[in-house]
Amino acid sequence: MKNRWFLLICLLLLTHIANAAKYNLDSLYQCLDEAILQSPRYVAVREGRIAKLASQLNACKNDGARYQMSFALFQEYQAYKNDSAVSYLNRCIALAERMGDQAKKGNAISLLAFQSSTIGDYVESYSLLNKMDTTKLDAEGYCNYLWAGQHLYGELAFYSNVPSLKEHYAQKAQVMKKQIARIFSHTDDRYLQMMEEDCRSANDLKGALYYSNLRMKQVKPGTHEYAIVAYYRAVICKHFNKDEDAIYYFLASALCDVRTAVMDQGSMWELANLLNQNQKEFAHTYAYIKFAWNAARIFNTALRSRQIMPLLSAVEGTYQKEITQSNRQLKLMMAVSVVLLVLVCTLLLYVNKQRRHLALAHKELEKANKNLEQTNRELQQTNRHLEQAYGSLNESNKMKEVYIGRFLRLCAIYVDKIETMRKCVVKLVKQRELTKLIDMMQTDHEYIGELYDYFDAAFLKLFPDFVEEFNALLKPEERIVLEDDGKLSTTIRIFALIRLGIEDSSKIAEFLHYSVNTIYNYRAKVKNGAICERDEFETKVKQIGMR
Template sequence: MFILVAVACKVNAVNDRLDSLYRCLDEAILHSEEYVNVREHRIDSLCRLVAVARTDSDRYERELLLFMEYKSYRNDSAMSVIGRCIGLAERFGKRDESVRCRCMQAFQCSTTGMYAESLDILGSIDISGLQPAVVGEYYQAYAHVYGELMYYGLPGRQQDSYRAESERYAKLALGVLDKNSDEYQQRLEMKYNAEDDVEQALAINDLRLSRVTKGSHEYAIVAFYRYMDYKRAGHSIDEAKYWLAEAALSDVRNAVMDQAALWELANMLSQEGQLARSYDYIGFAWESAVKFGTRMRNWQISPVLQSIDKNYQKETERTNMMLRVLIALVCVMAVSLLGLLVYVARQRNKLVAAHGELSRKSVQLSEVNDELRQVNMSLDEANRQMKNTVRQLNEQTRVKDEYIGRFMRLCSRYIDRNDDFRKRVNKMLKNREYESLWLMTRSGEMKEREVEELYGNFDEAFLHMFPNFIDDFNALLKPEERIAGGDGKHLNTTLRIFALIRLGICDSSTIAELLHYSVNTIYNYRARVKNGAIDGRGNFENRVKDIGMPR
């Protein structure tokens, strides 16, 4: 049990690291232009240094630094610069440097799919009398071109031949390279990886990792080889993805356009169903390959891009289908609700007509009331069923649902009051109490009570849904312009006006009608409050509409 808990904790820790790394990678891609500008600045500085070089030796050293900047950034510029380096080395008689540059040129060719050119360059080199380090680079270039041919060539005898040649030159390189150099350690790690000795490969990678600066281009290369070691192990997929993401992050931050880590990571994420992120990554990798300027990289990325795009399109179609189904269901429910509302409206009209024939239509009124109760019960049942469907709707729908419920209760209460009033009037008429009836209907107290009750119901409903509205509203105003909210359970006229605006009722004439004020009064209230806004009056009402919205 303890072992299982420990393993689960380790898996969670790796997943947390991966999620954090993905967020960093997303951020780096978002700011990729800044990293490109940094590299372009370095290139411009080197170009200026090359232009003012006084000797061929100085020019050679600076051109070589310029090539190192271009080799993973822009292929055509890199090939042009290394060509100039070869010419300079031959001009001042440095054979070792000339051969070294030609090996770099051949390596760049094989990296970009120019295999025949790479073999031609290497075939023209005579390695007799060269320093061991240069010979090692020569063997490295041969091992690389045959490795690329083996990996991207057609299966069969030719592929086996390429593998044999790559392994032969790799072995020759190990025999002459400095054992403390990264080139030697990298070649040794590749050897152990190919032999399925992952433990030894990771040990070599640990040593290489300790020698590079985290986040550098060299770190990205070592991290990518570590990913291949873990991938070879087969039981550390999450760990492999972590190091692949590390390599991709370093590539993006170093403005590396000749990327392998990012499109490999995009392919893995696509297979796991993380289509949105994989689509973003492969798109960025494709743009980088275009900037690097080789058809080989585009050819390598194209199948991955097509696969991700196909998966993305399938997911989009599935999502669109679900949306269409949901929209159809909502439309059906909306039509049903509209039908119910029309039905209720018709019944209410019948009820109003029945009130004109109080004595003769008493039996019909009872039947209509029974029908109305049945409709109300149907509406209640429909509302209960709809709550499960519309639970995920937005804040505006929630507000409307609340007010619809209160509207129905007020309507029901109003019907009961009308019925009580009808009975009372009927009784007074029957008893010929005409004077009392006249006095009762002449006074406006009933309307005032109804209006006050309307305000109270509105305030209670609104503050129930937006309990912090008063504080949030005052936070938009200057301290001296803030409005007192009474006892916290009722709104004053100013707050009530902006509460209606928060609910989406912005027309002054509509607000005036609801609150029983003149349009000019409502306009003056709104203007006076907006003049006290902290951020100016222009966007004040839009900010009021955002009060209470989830963040």
Template sequence: MGLLIGSIGYGQSAVDSLLQELDATLADSKVYAEKKEVRIRELKEQLKAPGVDSMTRYGLYDQLFEAYRLYRFDSAMQFIFTKLEFAEATGRADWILDSKLKLSAVLTSAGMYKESLDHLEAVERELLSGTNLEFYYHTYKLLYESLRDYASDDTYAPYYDLKVRAYQDSLLGTLSPDSDGYLLESGVLLLSNGKLEAAEDIYRDIVNEREVPGTAAYARAAATLAHIYARQGQQGLQKKFRILSAISDIQAAVKENAALTDLAVQLYREGDIPRANRYIEFALADANFYNARQRKVEISEVYPIITGAYQMQIERQKAILGRYLGIIAVISVLLVIALVWIYWQMRRLARARKNLHQANVQLQELNQQLKEANFVKEEYIGHFLNQCSVYIEKLENYQKLVRKNVLAKKMNTLLEMTEPDAISQAELKEFYANFDAAFLRLYPDFVSEFNGLLDKGERVNLKNGELLNTELRIFALIRLGIADSNKIAHFLRYSVNTIYNYRAQIKNKSSIDRDQFEEEVMKIGAIPA
């Protein structure tokens, strides 16, 4: 999957597209977690293999620790202690130092600062060199950064900040100027000194050139860019890189993350409460799975605010729903009155049609008036029936919307009031029954005349109690002037392909030229000029 990065401006449509990508990634989160589990199981199986030498065993313990480090805190702790015990058993000083440093680092990320400091102070600085020395300074720097951010006051934070800068200088002094580590630490230093544009250039190079989307390193770099843009007041780019960071965290099965929480807070402030609630719920589930106190505490500070706002929004929607239900009740009464009136009008028109049929064919003027009245009648009935159909569809969609909103909070009582099939099916059955009765009052001989257009063995046989069936209703609508298959499908709640098939099947049974069949249907019940 390619995540394009580059433009300074970032529009809402691009952000919406990334949010959709994040939603799809969240939906597949179990797939990414299972990949992680498969890798962990493979490493554990290698540990069980006979004849594993000390070097390989130590490497497997380290790989298992790294696999769990950002995935599950308690398991990471288990394997770092196992790794440390094994290192001590072998007497390898470099392994012991490496294990202690990594133990301190994971304790810092979990908010266990005292324990982390205890382990660091137990490390003999004089024994360190190379990458262990670099990691020693880096771990101390991270610890004091965390303490500074945690204190966030005027008493202890400045002291911790001095410690951070001292260990940062030592770290930069040990790193090669050409290394990625030196580049990253330079970016951190620029950021802490307020040189945002220079820091932005470094982290843009990291996400564009040095790291691959879908990795923890990419997620960290994208999160730092989001922090830079937040300080610059560029909300669109801030949101973009928080989304990219969250996507990479999920794809890398990183449960110890902050990007999704930060994104939820930003969306909450922008008023996108449902999505903010969904993301903070997911972030809390990740924090519970990772099982480190610090991340849970951080999320607990914002979780009640976002979920409380979401609950308030649900309550407002319930109030609006109550008003809509009242409006629907009024409309339903008006529709019943309208149906009675239309039925009465159809009876009058049917009687007029019968009387006009019996009138003198020589009275051309009267006959023309009857045709005009018949035309108006057909157009009016067709329009009304279409409106009824549209209303029923809107009612169905409304019921589904209510169901969807309710399902999000499992409100069973309201669900029972808005079952999507109970009302619509009853209304459709009554609606079609009224249509059949009304149509046959206008065209009482429609069925027999329609069958007269078919081969004897192919004529339509109605079941007991049926006035019309689906095939007859299709051609009844055609007789009323509704020949568009889309409109017929909309009216009868079938797909357009189904309507095409019905029409084709009936035409194939015709006793006349199939191309003339619908023209002959239009003549059923017509009064000659």
């Protein structure tokens, strides 16, 4: 049971897919629209064939050849330009009469009668057929005679408003059809067309499609013959209310007609007539009926114009309504556009105003940022000064620690020496060796030299580059050169004490065992040789070693 349901669902899906693939109407619409745009190129191809045949006709040397070329030109013009087709048929009749060939003459007259009946010239067709001597026709001519007769009488029966005449012409058409059924090959397309039309008139869909299928197998797609068979197939579908099928075959037929430059286009205006029932297809309807009307003007028959004119008028009326409605919509859209434009302009003004406010705020922000940057730079500079001051304080603290350490060590050394000297003095006093005591007391200058050596070593340890930086503050000729790298001169010691913070000349004089005037003179002499201002020299000396 499950398998049956599965198979049924698959069959429905396949049927749906097959139907969708069967009629790809969008593709056909696109192909037909493109073919209409390319129509001048297809017409040029047919005109090229006609020009070639006309050139060959002019080059013919005898009536037989002229007849063949004139007949070929009739075939080219038959579905293209009716006037030219009739003209070349009349030329064929005249040439056949001049040659005394009654068979060719009768065949040409039969074709002329059929051509006249297809364009609505029923009187001319009737006159031509009644004057013909059928005994002089060959098989081809007689078949064309029967075909022209059944078409003429069928048309007269269809369009006649007099019941007796309608019946009379219908009977004559049936006589012709019986002859066709007896004489024509049952594979002949005209016989199959006749049977197809009879089945359609009898509402026999199955029979009509049967004969239509036989005709389809005998024609090549893309040809004028295929367009005719597809047209009658579409008429069957339309007759039995199969509109989608009818549209498909009308499209296929019209496409072949356009591509083969056929101007007797029944399919195009029938397609437009069918599409006119659907408002959504108005664009296609208008394009197709307009093309069909232009084609009818080229084919140049009153019947085609009368057939197309009612539909063209209806479509034109609809087109005018569409234009009127479009104009109203356009006016409405213009009004809306104006309102939107005003709104946009208002928004633009508002946006520009806001942009100006933003620009001013941006400028204020930039100004504030610049002030902030300036403040930051000042803070950074202050921080650097603080860092330098902090570094100087650290350096001063370190120097103080070093000085205190060295001072304590120096004091310890001198305490030891004093203690040693005291013991020695006590010993010499006890031994009453006054002479040795006096000699020993007279050698105290050695202790001063050791003090200076110790001071020089300690100072150079703290400020190893002091001498170089000190000389850098002096003029080249005033610079001091030390005889011993490990010992300072008196001048350097004075300014070394100043660097250590001892600026008072009297204190410097006490330490170095010089008079105050001597120290003052040393200081004045060095300042005179400075490369900077005198008042700035000692300040710069105090800054040596701080970088």
